[in-house]
Amino acid sequence: MSTTKQKIFNTAVDLFSRKGFSGVSVREITRNVGIKESSLYNHYKNKDDILTKIFDYFQTQMQKATPTKQYLQEKIKTIPPEQFWETGLVNFQKATQTPQIQKISKIVLLEMFQNQRARDIALEEFFTRQQKLAVMIFEIMQESNLIGKDNDPKVLALEYTYGMLGLQFEYNILSNWNLPTKTIQEKMLSHIKFISEIAKNSIGGEN
Amino acid sequence: MSTTKQKIFNTAVDLFSRKGFSGVSVREITRNVGIKESSLYNHYKNKDDILTKIFDYFQTQMQKATPTKQYLQEKIKTIPPEQFWETGLVNFQKATQTPQIQKISKIVLLEMFQNQRARDIALEEFFTRQQKLAVMIFEIMQESNLIGKDNDPKVLALEYTYGMLGLQFEYNILSNWNLPTKTIQEKMLSHIKFISEIAKNSIGGEN
DNA sequence: GTCTATACGAGGATAGAC
DNA sequence: GTCTATCCTCGTATAGAC
Known part of the structure; x- marks a missing residue:
């Protein structure tokens, strides 16, 4: 059972580790999670915030x-x-x-x-x-x-x-x-x- | 005496080393060199080509x-x-x-x-x-x-x-x-x- | 909490005048 | 070899309906 927030976290970890922080866009993360960009901002303040949490x-x-x-x-x-x-x-x-x-x-x-x-x-x-x-x-x-x-x-x-x-x-x-x-x-x-x-x-x- | 091509090279080396390849845009390179984006493509095929030459x-x-x-x-x-x-x-x-x-x-x-x-x-x-x-x-x-x-x-x-x-x-x-x-x-x-x-x-x- | 819609600047790259 | 103009996609982020 994994929440949207966790899915975002795991997807970000995976993508950042493969392409580097600046090589990954919010669009790419949300596309992989299966939500719209705007929804991500309900869970994390912004892209940097995800990195901090990681x-x-x-x-x-x-x-x-x-x-x-x-x-x-x-x-x-x-x-x-x-x-x-x-x-x-x-x-x-x-x-x-x-x-x-x-x-x-x-x-x-x-x-x-x-x-x-x-x-x-x-x-x-x-x-x-x-x-x-x-x-x-x-x-x-x-x-x-x-x-x-x-x-x-x-x-x-x-x-x-x-x-x-x-x-x-x-x-x-x-x-x-x-x-x-x-x-x-x-x-x-x-x-x-x-x-x-x-x-x-x-x-x-x-x- | 440094040619435009060399300037591009040196600027790219400097920026890539500080921000990573994907963290640097062609615009940023050319802005630092003092030429327009389009001029860069007279010297290098594309952004990747610069990295290869480096x-x-x-x-x-x-x-x-x-x-x-x-x-x-x-x-x-x-x-x-x-x-x-x-x-x-x-x-x-x-x-x-x-x-x-x-x-x-x-x-x-x-x-x-x-x-x-x-x-x-x-x-x-x-x-x-x-x-x-x-x-x-x-x-x-x-x-x-x-x-x-x-x-x-x-x-x-x-x-x-x-x-x-x-x-x-x-x-x-x-x-x-x-x-x-x-x-x-x-x-x-x-x-x-x-x-x-x-x-x-x-x-x-x-x- | 998710969506649609929208904003707008930045991204790489090309065509063609000079 | 450099410029202007232009293309279209991707970038982060927000407002507001459901």
Whole structure:
């Protein structure tokens, strides 16, 4: 059971993600929904308002998908670090790659250079949040003696996160065009293995 | 001395990079150039044609900026690995961050999900090319006994490249909005140091 | 809450005079 | 190579009937 308002929302998400905000007209949205242009304005103030609501939804969902410190502390002790990262990756992809969220991520990426809200979301959700999360995880792992203590958690987090971001980025492009992503998935696992190895065998810290 | 055709080109690059292809009208381009709409069609077949020419130019420039294997082989021997990467980063940024190239990079990123040509350029120039280059460099370093031989050059290249791509990505967003990029620059150096350390002190390879 | 009707500026593009 | 004039469609948005 989906209301007209929801239909507009979903249709807009789909179209914006495929053609960009300015590439989609109100006419096109309403044509796809099956209502007249004028009816749309009963649900949303204007075209911009739809985008705002989409971004609101995205932020809510991303926050929901972020694990708490407590959850992490408990979870980390149950499995080896490398496996923890693999599971985390799978969970992240599961939460983050529902069609809806993937589409909105794309909208964020598309509008990031023009729309301030999109920029803030990109910086916060894709960079800062991931970074903080990874720092926290490496700290917990060190405290629990699961990995060596010679490496700065911040450095490890930087390496883990940005590498993963580069990979995610390529993954997004490929999956957007239905190109095979197997190689990237393998590279992600290779990346996790690499960082886990280093975290385990301390290789000497700052001079 | 700049012809009308060049003015159109430069204006289009500037506007497309700021508003996206579909966010810019032919009227807006010609208004900025100082000619009538109809005059534009004496120089370019249509709006799409301008974008195509912009992409052509970009690929030519990126190819020019790619060092040859011979150049690398000679250069690598003259300085320590970490310094080599730092120099390489500076050179890359110098070549790649002229206002024009930076703008076109942004256009590529903006259109990547909608325009097949932009997608191909992104994959080729941002991922494949960088990756191949890094593999080549690590191989030369190993052959020249400048780094340990226990790590697979491909793995090192993967780690170096994707980490750098994530960082470049954040750098692009920040610099686009005139936000401070000092932190990212530091992170880039930290990344180089990290990878160089690992390449130097072999930490044990595949099992 | 949806429709018809309507407004009007902006969109890409062409024909033909100069 | 540039201009004026013109085409017709698409763009967002509103007023008011049902």
